Amino acid sequence: MGEVLSVRELSKTYELKKSVFSIRSSKIRALDKVSLKVNEHETLGIVGESGSGKSTLARCVLLLERPDLGEIHFCGVDLLKLKEKELKPLRRWMQIVFQDPYSSLNPRKRVIDIVSEPILNFNLVDKGTVREKVKDILLSVGLDESFVDKYPHEMSGGQRQRVAIARAICTEPSLLVADEPVSSLDVSIQAQILSLFLKIKEERKLSMIFISHDLNVIRFISERVMVMFKGKIVEEGEKEEIFSNPLHPYTRLLLDYSIRGRGRIRGDEDKEGACVYYGRCEWRGKRCANEAPLLYGTENHRVACFLEGTY
Amino acid sequence: MMEVLKALWKTSLGRAGILILLPMFFCAVFAPVIAFHSPYEPDIKNILSPPSLSHPFGTDMLGRDVFSRVIYGSRISLLVGFVSVGISVVIGILIGAISGYYGGLLDNLLMRLVDLVLCFPTFFLILAVIAFLEPSIWNIMVVIGLTNWMGVARLVRAEIMSIKTKDFVLAAKASGLSNLRIIFTHILPNALSPVYVVATFGMGGAILTESALSFLGIGVQPPTPSWGNILTQAKECVEVAWWLSLFPGLAIFFTVMGYNLIGEGLRDIFDPKKRLSVIRV
Numbered sequence: 142m143g144e145v146l147s148v149r150e151l152s153k154t155y156e157l158k159k160s161v162f163s164i165r166s167s168k169i170r171a172l173d174k175v176s177l178k179v180n181e182h183e184t185l186g187i188v189g190e191s192g193s194g195k196s197t198l199a200r201c202v203l204l205l206e207r208p209d210l211g212e213i214h215f216c217g218v219d220l221l222k223l224k225e226k227e228l229k230p231l232r233r234w235m236q237i238v239f240q241d242p243y244s245s246l247n248p249r250k251r252v253i254d255i256v257s258e259p260i261l262n263f264n265l266v267d268k269g270t271v272r273e274k275v276k277d278i279l280l281s282v283g284l285d286e287s288f289v290d291k292y293p294h295e296m297s298g299g300q301r302q303r304v305a306i307a308r309a310i311c312t313e314p315s316l317l318v319a320d321e322p323v324s325s326l327d328v329s330i331q332a333q334i335l336s337l338f339l340k341i342k343e344e345r346k347l348s349m350i351f352i353s354h355d356l357n358v359i360r361f362i363s364e365r366v367m368v369m370f371k372g373k374i375v376e377e378g379e380k381e382e383i384f385s386n387p388l389h390p391y392t393r394l395l396l397d398y399s400i401r402g403r404g405r406i407r408g409d410e411d412k413e414g415a416c417v418y419y420g421r422c423e424w425r426g427k428r429c430a431n432e433a434p435l436l437y438g439t440e441n442h443r444v445a446c447f448l449e450g451t452y
Numbered sequence: 453m454m455e456v457l458k459a460l461w462k463t464s465l466g467r468a469g470i471l472i473l474l475p476m477f478f479c480a481v482f483a484p485v486i487a488f489h490s491p492y493e494p495d496i497k498n499i500l501s502p503p504s505l506s507h508p509f510g511t512d513m514l515g516r517d518v519f520s521r522v523i524y525g526s527r528i529s530l531l532v533g534f535v536s537v538g539i540s541v542v543i544g545i546l547i548g549a550i551s552g553y554y555g556g557l558l559d560n561l562l563m564r565l566v567d568l569v570l571c572f573p574t575f576f577l578i579l580a581v582i583a584f585l586e587p588s589i590w591n592i593m594v595v596i597g598l599t600n601w602m603g604v605a606r607l608v609r610a611e612i613m614s615i616k617t618k619d620f621v622l623a624a625k626a627s628g629l630s631n632l633r634i635i636f637t638h639i640l641p642n643a644l645s646p647v648y649v650v651a652t653f654g655m656g657g658a659i660l661t662e663s664a665l666s667f668l669g670i671g672v673q674p675p676t677p678s679w680g681n682i683l684t685q686a687k688e689c690v691e692v693a694w695w696l697s698l699f700p701g702l703a704i705f706f707t708v709m710g711y712n713l714i715g716e717g718l719r720d721i722f723d724p725k726k727r728l729s730v731i732r733v
Contacts, residue, residue, distance in 0.1 A: 205622050232628040245619035249641050259627035308623065 144214075145316050145348040146202070147178040151211035153197055153372075171197040172208065173372040173417075179316065184342065184349040186363030186380070188356055188395065194372040195352045196240075199320040202350065203235055204228060215316070233263045236309035240321040242301035246293040252279070252304050253289045259312050275311070281344070282307045282337060299330035303337070310341055317342075318350045323358060335361055356399040360384060368392045371417045378442030388444040390422050416447070424448055456648075459721045466717020472710035476703075480526040489517035491524045491677050500693045510695035512685055518696060521677035522703050528678040529707060532593055532662040533655035539597025541651050544604025545640070551605065552612030553635055563609070566602045574599045578665065587670045589678075596658050603650055611643035645722035649715055656711035663704050679704050 153172040171194045179185045189195050201208040204220055213220040215235065220228060236259075239245040246255055256275045260266060266274050276286055282303045293301055302322060309317055319338065323331040339362065342349055351362050359366055360380065367377040368391060376389040387393045416422070416429045426447065434445045460466035479486055489507070495515035503510045509518035551562040578595045585591045615621065616639055624634045665671030666680025674681055679700040686697035 200622070203626055205625055229628040229630075232626055235626075237623065237626050239619040239623065241619060245623055247620045247624075247638055247642070258624070258629070262628055305623075308627075312627075 143181050145179050145181055145216060146350075147214045148202060149176050149212040149214075150174040151176070151198070151201055151208050151213065153194075153201055153206070153208045170194075170372045172201060174211075175369075175372070175374055177367060177374070177377075179348050179350060181348055182342075182346050183365065184351050184363040186359035186366045187350060187352045187369060188354065188359045188366065189369035190354055192371075193369040195354075195369055196320050197372075198369070199237065199318045199350065199352055203232075203237055203318055205237070230263075233259075233312045234314050235316040235318070236312060236314040237318045237320060238302070238305050238309045238322045241325050242298055242305050243293075243325075245305050246301055248293055251290050251292055252284075255293075255304060256307050256311055259308060263312055265312065275307075278307045278311050279304075281341065282310075283333075298326050299334060302326060302330075302334055306334075306337065306341070310345060310347075313345065314347070316348050316350070318352075320352050321354065322351075324353065324355070331358070338362060356395055368395070373417045374436060374445065375418060376442075376444045376446075377436070378438070378444075382442040386442070388442070388448075389418070389446050390424060390448070391418050416445075418446075456718075456721065460714065460717045463717040463720050465713045465720070469710045469713030469715075469717055472706050473714065476526055476707055476710065477530065479523050480530050483523045483527060487517070487520035487523045489520045491516060491520040492675055500689065500696075502693075503695050509699040510693065512682070512693075512696055513689060518682070518699055521682055522679065522699050525677045525679045525682060525700065526703065526707070528589060528672055528676070529659045529662060529704070532589070532596070533659050533711070535593040536596035536600070536658040536662075537651050537654045539594065540599075540601035540654065541604055541647060542601075543597070544601035545608050545644075545647065547601070548605040548608025549612055549635055549640060549643075552609035553616055553631070553639065555613075559609070562605075566605055569599070570602050572599065575661070575664075578661070579670065582665070582670045587665075587673060589672050589676075592662060592665055592671055593658075596661055600654060600658070603654075604647055607646050607650055608643055611646060612639055615639050615642050645718075649718045649722065652711055652715035652718055656708040656715075659704065659708055659711070 151172050152170070152174055155169045155171055157167045157169060173194075175194075175198060177185065187195050187198065197206070200206040202213060204213070208221070211221070215231065218231065220231070223231070250258075253272065253275055256278060257271045260271055260274060261268065272289070276289060279285070279288055284300065284303050284307070288296070288300070288304070293304070296304070306322075322338070323334050326334060335358065338349070338351070341347065349362075351359065353359050364380055365378065366380050366383045368375050368383070368389065370391050376383065376387070376392045383392065384396070387396055414431060414433065416425070416433050419425055419429050422429065428447050432447075434447050436443045436445045438444055461470065493516065495511065495517075497515065498507065498511050499515045500513055501507060501511045501515075507517050507519060509522060512518055512521070547562050547566070551559045577599055578592070581595050582591065612635075621634060621638055624638050629637075662671055662678070663680035663683070666678045667683050669681070669684060671680055672678035674685075682700040683697055686693065686700070690697050
């Protein structure tokens, strides 16, 4: 299996100014040396709580936002070395589905305009036949012809999310990034949209990065899993490995939550130079306060924690 | 557009505005048909005659029919409203859009320019400019336009800053669209509703400014009739000929009122918190 995407040590820091006049500004490390790879026809699930940098990762990988440091190799090309102009033709091959289908569709455009825009922009078919093409794509995401001329506000959340998926797959991308695509939907609709993702992934031989805060969703859809906490990867590996043998205390906590619906969360405090999870960790030791653990382990399962004897 | 007009008709303020302005536009367009006297031809026998059947608004000190002059004057006023607001809206949208979309240093520079121009005393700037250029209606429209775009620029900038963070803009970027296309097809159409409101109020303001300039004798030059310069003549004989000042004054009053009412109506329509709202963003 070849690699579609390989990301090396991606970092992104946001500066927050308290007011116009304040000189001091606080920095938020949204991504801290995140490395990942996505193989051909594989779904990488990324899980973490809100604020863990999942969405920033999604945006940086697609260069919708410029990361500060790092490398993004997409099908062998280092995207960060390209100029915006050279990047544009490549955007066809990597698409995104957003969380909120109410803000991801332009309220003034009809479905036909929304879906045909990328198709026409990349000259995939000519203007005369684009309507037919859009109808085909809509059918493949489970929307019939009657939706072609509708406006977003005439549709339900699930239908809108289907349109967003249609827009993302209409250019036949090889990588699809799904940024919490089911989090704002009803539970019954969630299942439908998840199976839709599985279906299009099979049909179109897609590679996916699937982001969610819900471990059950990740378990359902992905082959490999990455757990993020405060902009860092704390554990990654094959799905079965992660779910049957979670090593990092944070992963265990998340699993406890998703299985038993409960777990203990300690107070949160930041400590310079410590492990990112230091503030919350139940088993923290002396070493954890002074040194940040690196990811360590085999290809199948890696964890960033001193407790796991490998150090 | 039709959707907006229909919604406007449903608001009471908007309907009142339309009912006031529609006859005004009608008069301006069909002035030669409606005005049965020439607005220029003096009639020595009927100097300063009070309103009568043949002269509904009376005549001025040269015996010209005031009704015809007011009707022809509406052409000037409505034209001034549209052209000068058109100029200021175009400038305002351009500067606001660039400022809001690109942000950073450029935004800072443009907004300081706005602050700078806002500090000019507009009316005196116009007086100064007209002192150098000849006082013609076109010069006036351009100057009014050039001194009124700042409000629009600020408004557009604020709207764009909030819209550009929406996911559909990111999706457009992911679809490989150029910055210009993103601004013009995705951001601006969603940012313009408040501009319509401000532009409508601006038309009333521009008409008032033009009337004031013409009243001071540096606007539209006689014999071309404008509401402002009819009032100038009226001030010399306001004690004997009340009709000379009343009718152009009413014309100004109702036109500006009409624009303001429509502006209020538009504000109601575009307000997402109100039930009337037709535009969903």
